[in-house]
Amino acid sequence: MQQIIGHIIIGIGLLFLAFGILGIFRFSNFYARILVASKIDTVAFLTILAGVIVRQGWSAFSLRVVLILVIMLLINPLITHIITRSAYLSGYKVKKED
Amino acid sequence: MNRRLYNIFIVLICLLVWMILIEKPTYLNAAVGASLAIGAVWFNSRVLHHDRESEVFRLQPLIFPFYILYLLLQIYIAGIQTIGKIITGNIHPDIVDIETQLENDLYICFLANSITLTPGTVTIDKEGQKLKVLWLNCETKDKEKAGEMIKGKFEKILRKG
Amino acid sequence: MTFMFLSVAMSVLAALAMASVVRVVIGPTVWDRLMCFNLITSKICMLVVLYAAMTERSYLLDLAITFVLLGFISVIFIANAIQKRGKI
Numbered sequence: 018m019q020q021i022i023g024h025i026i027i028g029i030g031l032l033f034l035a036f037g038i039l040g041i042f043r044f045s046n047f048y049a050r051i052l053v054a055s056k057i058d059t060v061a062f063l064t065i066l067a068g069v070i071v072r073q074g075w076s077a078f079s080l081r082v083v084l085i086l087v088i089m090l091l092i093n094p095l096i097t098h099i100i101t102r103s104a105y106l107s108g109y110k111v112k113k114e115d
Numbered sequence: 116m117n118r119r120l121y122n123i124f125i126v127l128i129c130l131l132v133w134m135i136l137i138e139k140p141t142y143l144n145a146a147v148g149a150s151l152a153i154g155a156v157w158f159n160s161r162v163l164h165h166d167r168e169s170e171v172f173r174l175q176p177l178i179f180p181f182y183i184l185y186l187l188l189q190i191y192i193a194g195i196q197t198i199g200k201i202i203t204g205n206i207h208p209d210i211v212d213i214e215t216q217l218e219n220d221l222y223i224c225f226l227a228n229s230i231t232l233t234p235g236t237v238t239i240d241k242e243g244q245k246l247k248v249l250w251l252n253c254e255t256k257d258k259e260k261a262g263e264m265i266k267g268k269f270e271k272i273l274r275k276g
Numbered sequence: 277m278t279f280m281f282l283s284v285a286m287s288v289l290a291a292l293a294m295a296s297v298v299r300v301v302i303g304p305t306v307w308d309r310l311m312c313f314n315l316i317t318s319k320i321c322m323l324v325v326l327y328a329a330m331t332e333r334s335y336l337l338d339l340a341i342t343f344v345l346l347g348f349i350s351v352i353f354i355a356n357a358i359q360k361r362g363k364i
Contacts, residue, residue, distance in 0.1 A: 028285070031292075033194065033198070034289075035288075037315075038295045038296065040201040041295075041315075043204065047305055047308060048208045048249060049206055049208050049251070050308065050311070051311050052208060052234075052236075053200075053201060054311060054312075054315060055311065055314070055315075056234030056235065057194060057197060057198070057234065058315055059190065059194075059234065060191065062318055065322050065326075066322075066325065069325055069326065069329050072329060077138045078328075078329075078334045078337070080135045081135060081136070081334060082325065082337065084132065085321070085325065085337065085341055088341065088345070089318070090232070092345075093232065094228045094232045095352070096348060096351050098227075098238055098239070099352055099356070100307055100314070100351070100355050101239055101249060102239050102240065103356070103358050103359040105210075105240075105249075106359050107358065109305070109307070111208060111210055111249075
């Protein structure tokens with residue numbers, strides 16, 4: 018029962034991830050792409066790792082997965098921020114989507 | 116929170132990470148981890164930093180569980196809204212300036228990272244109390260209204276601490 | 277059944293990572309390539325976690341931690357070098 022719930026949560030995470038990839042190819046503006054893609058990726062990462070935690074139950078394995086989750090939550094906004102800042106300070110203009 | 120209490124806090128966090136990674140909670144492992152953590156903190160404060168940052172920020176530990184729960188809720192709500200915007204395809208990305216009333220630099224850092232972690236907004240730059248935010252669905256360029264819509268309740272929770 | 281599901285999930289993840297590689301190849305700007313490099317790094321991390329859950333070996337998770345940290349450092353340095361036009 019526990020394993021089936023975990024599998025359902027992992028499946029929902031894969032669905033989020035597929036929408037993120039769709040967003041990368043759909044928009045023609047760089048800023049729209051980075052806003053859509055990185056963020057859907059955050060949600061998908063949270064959901065898939067939560068699914069693995071539910072599947073494994075309370076053990077040393079789950080504690081390590083929680084550690085990976087905390088590290089990812091700390092560094093993911095930094096990566097998005099520094100890529101966008103690099104593009105903005107290099108003079109890439111925000112255009113309307115055409 | 117003075118300097119010594121801050122160092123003890125860092126040692127405890129390092130010890131926790133060590134015990135999670137080593138997976139066998141015995142006294143010998145705990146002793147080795149504690150000595151390594153104390154050595155790392157001593158090296159970091161004496162050799163690397165030269166006591167340049169003498170200011171230690173004040174933290175309220177009580178608001179953080181509530182803050183993290185609210186942050187996770189907001190991440191999921193905004194993620195589902197972003198999926199709707201991907202399917203319909205009507206987006207207007209633009210850059211707005213907002214202002215915050217927080218004065219502590221650490222809390223402004225928390226606020227900016229929370230804005231970046233929530234899908235649909237990315238912080239680009241910070242000068243003093245002004246933040247430059249890239250917004251996926253820019254409805255208004257007015258400073259106050261945009262700030263109200265982007266910051267949400269994050270600022271109210273942080274101002275209590 | 278659990279073996280089956282996790283294998284299928286890992287195949288889907290690998291296919292999505294290959295789809296991001298397409299954006300790395302055709303991306304018009306260098307920041308597109310950096311962004312998709314970050315996406316591929318996080319997908320490989322998820323792949324390692326799912327494989328560790330499938331085979332019940334917890335030491336594989338150390339690889340995932342190392343991968344996340346290496347991707348973080350490389351993206352930060354490349355983005356900074358581009359912003360300062362090659363001067364670090």
